[in-house]
Amino acid sequence: xxxxxxxxxxxxxxxxxxxxxxxxxxxxxxxxxxxxxxxxxxxxxxxxxxxxxxxxxxxxxxxxxxxxxxxxxxxxxxxxx
Numbered sequence: 106x107x108x109x110x111x112x113x114x115x116x117x118x119x120x121x122x123x124x125x126x127x128x129x130x131x132x133x134x135x136x137x138x139x140x141x142x143x144x145x146x147x148x149x150x151x152x153x154x155x156x157x158x159x160x161x162x163x164x165x166x167x168x169x170x171x172x173x174x175x176x177x178x179x180x181x182x183x184x185x186x
Contacts, residue, residue, distance in 0.1 A: 123155070131158040137167040 134149035134156075143163070153161035 125152060125155050126157070128156055129158070132156045132160070134159055134161040136161070136163045139163045139165050142168060 134153050136143045136147065136149055149161050153159045
């Protein structure tokens with residue numbers, strides 16, 4: 106998947122579609138961060154109960170910036186300062 110091609114509007118849309126109840130396979134929903142660190146648009150807490158076989162986990166101490174491209178050398182230098 107090329108994350109550069111993901112449109113922000115698609116990743117921020119509501120996923121509260123009741124058709125997800127028809128998913129019969131086990132589902133793992135992963136949120137990066139905990140509490141208010143997880144953006145409301147990406148927090149799976151609301152949809153996890155809709156899946157018959159869902160496991161919802163939070164990975165603490167991480168943030169949701171998957172939509173950003175890979176950091177270039179100058180970016181790494183700036184963040185190290």
